[in-house]
Amino acid sequence: MSYNPELLATAAHMDELEKLIDAGVTAIVVGEAKFASRLAGQFDLDMIKQATELAHSKKAKLYVSMNNLIDNATVDELPQYIQSIQSFGVDAIVYGDPAVLMAVKEHAPGMKLHWNAEMTSTNYATAEYWARRGATRFVMARELNMEQIVDTKQKSAIEIQVQVHGMTAIYHSKRSLVQSYAEHHQQRDRYAQLQQAAGLYLMENDRPDERFPIFEDEYGTHIMSSDDICMLENMHELLDARVDSFKVEGILKSVEYNVTAVKAYRAVIDAYLADPDNYEFDESQLEPIRELQDPGRELSFGFFFKEQVY
Amino acid sequence: MSTTTKRVPRFNGKRNRLARPELLAPAGNLEKLKFAVHYGADAVYIGGQQYGLRSNADNFSFEEMREGVEFAKKYGAKVFVATNIYAHNEDLEGIEQYLKNLQEAGIAAIIAADPIIIETAQRVAPNMEVHLSTQQSVLNWKTVQFWKEEGLPRVVLARETSFEEIQEIKNHVDIEIEAFIHGAMCSSFSGRCVLSNHFTDRDSNRGGCCQSCRWKYDLFLEGAPVNEEGEDPFTMGSKDLCMIEHIPDLIEVGIDSFKIEGRMKSIHYVASVVNAYRQAIDAYFDDPEHYELKQEWLDEINKAANRPLNTGFFLDVPGTEDHIYTAEEKPAPYDFAAVVHDYDESTQFATIEQRSHFTVGQEIEFVGPGGRFFKQTVSELTDLEGNKLDVARHPLQKLRIRTLKPVQPMDIMRKKIK
Structure with missing residues (x-):
C-alpha cells in the first residue's frame, strides 16, 4: 500500500477549519470544553455536525477530542454525546479516560478511537493494550524522543500519531491556581485583572528566556510549554519511519500562523513523497514560519533529540 | 484545628461499616518499614530497584523485601510494591522477571499505573494483587468499573475526588477503594505534569520529579510581571493533606484503605503519623457513637508535619488558603x-x-x-x-x-x- 500520511491540525473555529484544509491538512480535530481540554476553540454539537460535513466535502477527516479526565457528573452525558457524534459521521474520537472507551463500545460501536493520554502515553506495548480494547491509533506523548518514536512505529500494528509543531501541555491541575494567587493578593488592584485575563505566562527566575503560558478553564489550570516544537527540517526521519499522522497544534496561535505552518509541512511531505530517495530539506521553507514566530518563543526540537534522566 | 464534641454524620442512612479500613503507610527502607508496622500500619508500600516513582529513595533489594515481608507477617501486615512508572519502550525488557521476583519475595500487591505493567503482572505473577495507582487519576465510577472488569481488586482514586464523588463511586461499583488521607500532594493531577522534564530534563513519570511546582515564579500579564519586588511570587505548591479530623467520614463513606504519603519521609514522621491514625481508627471502632477526636493525635501529627495542613479535595476544591505562597514555616519545633x-x-x-x-x-x-x-x-x-x-x-x-x-x-x- 502506498504511504500517504495524514497531516492533522486543530481549529479554533469554522473559518480556520476551512482555511487549514485548503492549506493542506487531511484531518482536523475539534471539541468542546465539557469533554475536552486545551482546545484551540469551542465546537458545540451543531458546529461539529457542520464541521464534519465541511471537512468531508473537502475530503478531510474530522476527529472529536474527548481527552478530559472524566468526572462522575460527566459520565451520564457520555452516551448521548457520543451517539450524536457518530450520527454526524465523525471519523474518530480521541480519548484518554477509559470511561470514554467504555461508553463508545456500549453506545457507538464501530467508532474509531484514538488513545491519547497526553504525557502518559509512553510505550508501544501499552498502545497495543489499548488496541486490544478497541483503539485504532496511538497519540504519542510529546516527551518521547526520535529513537523511541521510530522504535514504536516498527513494533506497532496500530497507527502512530506524532505532534510535529506547536506548543504542548506540560501541567494540568484541578485547582484554580491563577484565581487563588489573585485572591492571595486581593488587596492590590492589579491582581484583579488576572481574572479571565488572556496572554498570561509564567517565568522562573533562572530561566528568563522561557515563557510558559498559563490559563484556567472550568477544569482547572493548564500550563503550556515555553517553546514551539518545529520538526519541519527533520520530517524525512519521521517519514522514513512511516509515521501515520503528523499533528500541527494550533492552540494560542493565530489563523495566519497555523495556515503558514500547515502549508510548510504540506510542501515538505509532498516533496518527500514525490521522490523519497532524493528528498532534501530546503531551508527556505522554514522562513515563513520564522517570520510569524513570536520572538519570545523558541522554535525547538521538543524532546525529539533529548536524553532524559530519572 | 480543634476537637469536636458532637458529631453529625455526613452520610445519613449509611450503616457504620463492620470491617476496619486498612491503614497503609509508606516505607522508604527496611528500617522505616519496621517502624511503620510496629506503630500500627496494616500494610506498607515500598519501592523496588526499578519501575518505581521515587528514584531518589533508598528502595528495597529483593532480599530486603523478603526480610520486610517476614517482619510484617509477625504483625499480620502486608507489603505492597509501587511499580507506578509510565514505562518507555526501553523499560519493558526485564519487567516479567522483576514482577515474578516480587511475587516470590512474598509481596501481596503491586501498585501500578501503566496498563502494560498491570496486564503483565496478572499474567506472570497471578498470586500477587494489582492495585491501580493514583497516577491513573481516576475520578469516576465508570472508569473504576473498567478496571474492575480488567480484574483489579482495588483502585487508588485521584486525589481530586471529593467525599460525595467517592460515595457515588462506592454506590456504583463493588471494589476496594484506596484513598490518600495524609501527606504531600502533587498540585497537578498525578502523572499530568512534566514540569521537571521541561526544566531539568528529568522524567517526572519515571521517578525524576524535581518538585518544580514548589519553585517560585513571576506571573506576567501583557508582558509585565504582576508581582512586584517583595510581593509573594506565584507558585503551584500545595499544603499537605491531613484528614485526622474526618476519620468517621472516611470510614462511613466506605474507603477500604487509608493511605499515607511519604516514602521519602523519616522514621519519626512515619511512626508519628501512623500512630495517630491507628489510634483514631481503633477509637472509632471501639465506640462509633461516642467517638471523639483527641488533641493528642493532632499533636502527634503536628509535631511530625513538614508543611501546613489542609483537607485536599475531600470537602471542596482547594482555594487560595490551600497553597503556600509565603516562606514555609515548620508548624511545630x-x-x-x-x-x-x-x-x-x-x-x-x-x-x-x-x-x-x-x-x-x-x-x-x-x-x-x-x-x-x-x-x-x-x-x-x-x-x-x-x-x-x-x-x-x-x-x-x-x-x-x-x-x-x-x-x-x-x-x-x-x-x-x-
Whole structure:
C-alpha cells in the first residue's frame, strides 16, 4: 500500500477549519470544553455536525477530542454525546479516560478511537493494550524522543500519531491556581485583572528566556510549554519511519500562523513523497514560519533529540 | 484545628461499616518499614530497584523485601510494591522477571499505573494483587468499573475526588477503594505534569520529579510581571493533606484503605503519623457513637508535619488558603532525636541510638505505639562504657539515658528545638 500520511491540525473555529484544509491538512480535530481540554476553540454539537460535513466535502477527516479526565457528573452525558457524534459521521474520537472507551463500545460501536493520554502515553506495548480494547491509533506523548518514536512505529500494528509543531501541555491541575494567587493578593488592584485575563505566562527566575503560558478553564489550570516544537527540517526521519499522522497544534496561535505552518509541512511531505530517495530539506521553507514566530518563543526540537534522566 | 464534641454524620442512612479500613503507610527502607508496622500500619508500600516513582529513595533489594515481608507477617501486615512508572519502550525488557521476583519475595500487591505493567503482572505473577495507582487519576465510577472488569481488586482514586464523588463511586461499583488521607500532594493531577522534564530534563513519570511546582515564579500579564519586588511570587505548591479530623467520614463513606504519603519521609514522621491514625481508627471502632477526636493525635501529627495542613479535595476544591505562597514555616519545633533499643528496669536507664544532636537539659518526649507518651528533660546521659556526657553529638552512637518512665524498644525520642 502506498504511504500517504495524514497531516492533522486543530481549529479554533469554522473559518480556520476551512482555511487549514485548503492549506493542506487531511484531518482536523475539534471539541468542546465539557469533554475536552486545551482546545484551540469551542465546537458545540451543531458546529461539529457542520464541521464534519465541511471537512468531508473537502475530503478531510474530522476527529472529536474527548481527552478530559472524566468526572462522575460527566459520565451520564457520555452516551448521548457520543451517539450524536457518530450520527454526524465523525471519523474518530480521541480519548484518554477509559470511561470514554467504555461508553463508545456500549453506545457507538464501530467508532474509531484514538488513545491519547497526553504525557502518559509512553510505550508501544501499552498502545497495543489499548488496541486490544478497541483503539485504532496511538497519540504519542510529546516527551518521547526520535529513537523511541521510530522504535514504536516498527513494533506497532496500530497507527502512530506524532505532534510535529506547536506548543504542548506540560501541567494540568484541578485547582484554580491563577484565581487563588489573585485572591492571595486581593488587596492590590492589579491582581484583579488576572481574572479571565488572556496572554498570561509564567517565568522562573533562572530561566528568563522561557515563557510558559498559563490559563484556567472550568477544569482547572493548564500550563503550556515555553517553546514551539518545529520538526519541519527533520520530517524525512519521521517519514522514513512511516509515521501515520503528523499533528500541527494550533492552540494560542493565530489563523495566519497555523495556515503558514500547515502549508510548510504540506510542501515538505509532498516533496518527500514525490521522490523519497532524493528528498532534501530546503531551508527556505522554514522562513515563513520564522517570520510569524513570536520572538519570545523558541522554535525547538521538543524532546525529539533529548536524553532524559530519572 | 480543634476537637469536636458532637458529631453529625455526613452520610445519613449509611450503616457504620463492620470491617476496619486498612491503614497503609509508606516505607522508604527496611528500617522505616519496621517502624511503620510496629506503630500500627496494616500494610506498607515500598519501592523496588526499578519501575518505581521515587528514584531518589533508598528502595528495597529483593532480599530486603523478603526480610520486610517476614517482619510484617509477625504483625499480620502486608507489603505492597509501587511499580507506578509510565514505562518507555526501553523499560519493558526485564519487567516479567522483576514482577515474578516480587511475587516470590512474598509481596501481596503491586501498585501500578501503566496498563502494560498491570496486564503483565496478572499474567506472570497471578498470586500477587494489582492495585491501580493514583497516577491513573481516576475520578469516576465508570472508569473504576473498567478496571474492575480488567480484574483489579482495588483502585487508588485521584486525589481530586471529593467525599460525595467517592460515595457515588462506592454506590456504583463493588471494589476496594484506596484513598490518600495524609501527606504531600502533587498540585497537578498525578502523572499530568512534566514540569521537571521541561526544566531539568528529568522524567517526572519515571521517578525524576524535581518538585518544580514548589519553585517560585513571576506571573506576567501583557508582558509585565504582576508581582512586584517583595510581593509573594506565584507558585503551584500545595499544603499537605491531613484528614485526622474526618476519620468517621472516611470510614462511613466506605474507603477500604487509608493511605499515607511519604516514602521519602523519616522514621519519626512515619511512626508519628501512623500512630495517630491507628489510634483514631481503633477509637472509632471501639465506640462509633461516642467517638471523639483527641488533641493528642493532632499533636502527634503536628509535631511530625513538614508543611501546613489542609483537607485536599475531600470537602471542596482547594482555594487560595490551600497553597503556600509565603516562606514555609515548620508548624511545630520538634525533631527526631533518638530511637530506643532497650530498657533496664533495675537502673531505669534506656539504651538509645542517636539520630540528631541533643544536650543534657534539653526538653524531650518519648513516644510509643498506642499513644504511650511522656515528657522529660535530659538529666543523665552516658556512653555504653558509662562515661558521662553533656551532649549527644554522633549520629547512630549508642547511648544510655535515664528515663522518667519505662520505655520499650522502637519507642521514639524526640526533642523540642530551642
